[in-house]
Amino acid sequence: MRSVGVEEELLLVDRESGEPRAMSHAVMAVAARGADEDDVFEAELHREQLEFATRPHEKMVDLAQDIASWRRTAADHAERLGGAAAALATSPLPVNPTVGSGTRHQWLAEEFGLTTQEQLTCGCHVHVFVESDEEGVGVLNRIRPWLPVLVALSANSPFWQGKDSGYSSYRNRVWGRWPSAGPVELFDDAAAYHRQVEGMVETGVLRDKGMVYFDARLSAAHPTVEVRVADVCLEPSTTVLLAMLVRGLVETAARAWRAGEPPAEHPVALLRLATWRASRSGLDDQLVSPELMRPVPARSAVDSLLAHVRPALEDAGDFEEASALASRLLRDGNGTRLQREAFRRTGSLRDVVAECVRRTHSGV
Template identity: 70%
Template sequence: MRTVGVEEELLLVDGESGEPKALSQAVLAMAAHDRPRDDAFEPELHRQQLEFATSPQEEMSALAQEILRWREAAAQHAKTLGGAIAALATSPLPVNPTLGNGPRYQWLEEQFGLTTQEQLTCGCHVHVCVDSDEEGVAVLNRIRPWLAVLLALSANSPFWQGKDTDYHSYRNRVWGRWPSAGPVELFDDAAAYHEQTRAMVATGALLDKGMVYFDARLSDTYPTVEVRISDVCLEPSGTLLIALLVRGLVETAAREWRAGTAPVPHSVALLRLASWRAARSGLAEDLVHPLRMEPTPAATVVEALFDHVRPALEDTGDLDMARALLDRLLRDGNGAAFQRSVYERGGSLREVVEECVRRTARGV
């Protein structure tokens, strides 16, 4: 069974005002003191955000427990410092982000200017193990059409600098300002993939391979495919669903590769349009069908994804769990829908943040 690991970026906010608060250094210091052998928490580009990474897990119940464990630990540390954590992909309230320390972040600010300053966004990255780079690239080629559906499911960033953006995932639009972000073309093999990333770094526009911000890529650290398109999900159950679907996509793609099934040859231009539609509409309107590339009701597209990965989910014993989590999400809506419902009831973005803080560490 393929192992799965999750990286989540969380927003640090003031416990009273709900405004983003630069607490990451203090939280990291507290975490290191309390659990010196645990290194789950990491700094991020801005001090108003915090990242944690789970260990690789085969069993999804264990992954769910670890996601909740680190969210709860982050919440406790932040509370001690007068703050809170919110699994929000962008801040609903206005913010002037504070850049983190270190030469890497300084280089980014010098090279990319306002783009760096504006990147206070929180995503969810899912790592699934692969047997080799060849298998990994074969997987990347075959999951491309389905990634936009993951974005629609996870969309959790309707507000930006105090305004409703009319998007469900405005984070995706902000993240796309990096020159290396987004979908990519098909690769003939692993050698072609590595040559492409090498050439990108050689332009001098990227600091290193860590800045190859493809929607899905080979990890430069682990023997995994890393799917990076999703917003951070409001509740742990949403994160678990995305992890289930990503493992299903990776396994399905690997099986197709071994069976000699060619990848769908969509152009990057079409994939970009599909991602834009997912970011704009979430689950509220039509999406672009991953295979036909035409407007299709969101529920139909989501079911197409589920049917695509069904055999893989059955083989890992995860089908019932994935079905239940997906049905719940389709019934209740994604994080963007929840945020807007709170705002429409009370008319306060501060209340939106408060409600999201409450939901961030809910049980699965």
């Protein structure tokens, strides 16, 4: 069974006001005193956010425990400093974020200007083991049309600078401003993939390979395919669902690659439109069918994804749980729907943040 690991970025906020608070360095200092935390937490581009990475796991119950544990640990550290950690992909309240002081972060601020300043967004990256770069590229070629459905499922960023953006995942729109972000074309093989990455760096626009922000890419640090399209999910159970589905997609694609089945040849232009639709609509309107590239109800697109990966999910023992979690998400709503419902109830974005802080640490 393929191992899977998750990286989550959390928004650090003031416990009383709910406004984002530049406290990642202080939280990291607290974390450094704890056992086994040196390699878990990492500062991000802005000091109002904090990233953690789970260990790779084969069993989803172990991954779920890791996610819950590190969310709780991050919250405990923030609370000691008068703050809170929230699984919010964008801040509902207005913010003027603080770029980190590191050399890399300062280079980004100087080179990309307002794009860097406005990147206070929190995502969720899922890593799944692959046996080789060749298998990995075979996977990347075959998962492309399914990634927008993951955007819709994870959508958790309706508010931007104190206003409703009109999008379910506005983080996706903000992230798309980076010049290397988004879907990519098919690659003939791993050598072709690496040539493109190297060519992009050689333009001088990107600082290094770490700035190749494809929707899904070969990890530079691990033997994994890294899927990067998702918002950080409001509830940890949604992160677990996301991990199940990504592992199912990787395994399904790897089997098709080994069998010599060709990937769908959807052009990048259509994939970009499918991603836009998912970021706009989430689970509350139509999506673009991954197979037909035509509008379908969101439930139909999710059902198609589950059917596509069902054999892999069943082999991993995940199908019943994934189906139940997806059904609950369609019924009760993703993070975006829950944020908007909280705002309709209270009329207060501060209360929205407080509700999201509570849900961040809910049960898995």
